[in-house]
Amino acid sequence: MGTHAFADMMYRLYQFFGLFDKDDERREVRGNSSYSFHQSFFDQGYNDVIRIIDSNEVFSLEERREVFYKYEQLYNALMHIPVFSHLDSRQITKRYLQFALPPIVALDVYNSLPPDDEMHFYYHIHRFLISTHCPHESADKRKIYVGVKNYLREYIHSFDFPYKGHLDPLFNFVSYIKAGSGQREYTIKGIIKKCRSEYDESYISQKDITLHSQNLDKIERAYLSLNVLLAFERKTSVITAVSMHYRHTVNNGINYNNSYGILCRYIYSKGYDEKLLHYITLPFYNVAVRPVSVTIEEKPYRYVHELKWLIFNTRNNTKYSKWDLTEIASCFKSASNSDVLIPYSQLLQTIIFLSQNKTDEAFRLVNKIPLTTLPIGYLPSAFSVIKLALKVKLERKKIRNKTLLSVINSTLSNQGALTELIAVTQGETDSNLVLCADNMTIMRAIKMYNHIIRKVSYSSEDSLSDVCPQAIFGILDEIECALGKLNILIRKTGDSIDSNELARLIVKNRTLTARELNENLVGVLDKCTLYNFLSSINVFISYLRCPGEELGHIRIFAGVTEKPKRLREKVCEALRIASEKRR
Secondary structure, eight states: OOOOHHHHHHHHHHHHTTOSOTTOTHHHHGGGOOHHHHHHHHHHHHHHHHHHHTTTOSSOHHHHHHHHHHHHHHHHHHHHSOOOBSSOHHHHHHHHHHHHHHHHHHHHHHHHOOTTOTTSTTHHHHHHHTSTTSOOSTTOOOOHHHHHHHHHHHHHHTSOOSOOGGGHHHHHHHHTOOSSOOOOHHHHHHHHHHHHHHHHTSOOTTOOHHHHHHHHHHHHHHHHHHHHHHHHHHHHOOHHHHHHHHHHHHHHOOOTTSHHHHHHHHHHSSSOOHHHHHHHHHHHHHHHTGGGBOOOOHHHHHHHHHHHHHHHOSSOOOOOOHHHHHHHHHHHHHSTTGGGGHHHHHHHHHHHHHHTTOHHHHHHHHHHSOGGGSOSSSHHHHHHHHHHHHHHHHOGGGOOTTTTHHHHHHHHHTOOOOOOOOOOOTTGGGSHHHHOHHHHHHHHHHHHHHHHHHHHOOTTTTOTTSOOTTSOOOTTHHHHHHHHHHHHHHHHHOTTOOHHHHHHHHHHTTOSOHHHHHSOSSTTSSSOOHHHHHHTHHHHHHHHSOTTOOOHHHHHHOSSSHHHHHHHHHHHHHHHHHHHHHO
């Protein structure tokens, strides 16, 4: 089952710092987990990493977490740009990392390290990066692990130990540093502990145990920091480039007008600036992707972006005729380098099937296409949106806990930034149900799918109030039924009834079943009880109401004016009281 790609990168970072305990179950379940699980994990995980890399709190905890958020948005923005190349997605991702990671790491060391703090995590990384032991030019083929060994030996020898025999286990262990395999943090600490105890128990006259212990603490700090650096190098092979960027920054400072300076402004300025994000994604694309790209003519290139907006833009209701879709298909087929456009032709064919109400054929096609073979860009997310929506459309009763996880994660990985404008009342977007990334991804997929159908289906062109047969509808039927019962009760009792009396009547008359009162009424979501639905009703209607669906009882409770807001508050309180009484 696919993990969200950025989350997987963050797990690796967590491993680099040795933050997984030996029997930590989270290490094992990460590939099987929802994005909500990843969010929960990193809610604490980011704090653990921050305490290591910024122990002096140069940045506040919130500022640091904002930095991680900006890293994720940069990753998502790069992954959303269509790539036309004969390299596969893994090779392109590797090229992006080779060019993006070095300046990002160099900036973090530069901005986080207080001067002359020898016990700071970045202190010896800083010293190593500017030392003669670290290669900093592409032509310099010296190995990073050899440089680390030499640096550590030189650093250990710099201390004036009256006797160095007790350090033999440490020097031996340094000699075992290798290119392909790492050393464990607890083993490094164990070796230094052994050196400490041998010195303490020796017969050296006038020995200074306190000074000796402090020196070993410094050596341990250097060893552990550089051990993390080596783990990073084994996975990325970018430390030479990091050193180049870092030396230039240390020697020249930061020019905030070039792309490196704009990257610094994007990451470390307060707030989130989407314009700065746009300014830095283009330079990364130019150096990482453009040299390995093939030429695509203007017309098919325009259609590639047209296809993107057809799927992801829910605010534009431009209709596409059968002729329009046929024209795009013909253009892709006749273009030069048409082989790199084949995945876009497959996506278009899926949409053509949907326009013809051939949902089974569309579902078979999206299931045949391995998402891992698709080029970088919006395609993995687009196929995932349609696949997820068709699973809801065709296999709703089969959907159980976690059955949608792999599709959710692939949808999130390449979707780029999405902005939705919804009129809501205070608190509606703060519920756990709405803040759950998995729920929101499913709801967005349903909304996007229904808008795609509206744009390409002509079965209902004469009546916009009709529901297209291939659309997803009926998701809210159980909610509609339950609210219908409550509407009848409220009409009988009058608007003046308070929450306590309404709750008493709900229980006494058994107006709602136990399921309607306490259980999830939208099977494809998690924890969508009647109470939770009403608490965020305008959000749910925006995403889950199919164009053309009436949902008259639900709409009585919807809206941002005072009357429906007061009605919702009264009914929600009555549901809470009734639920407690029925238990």
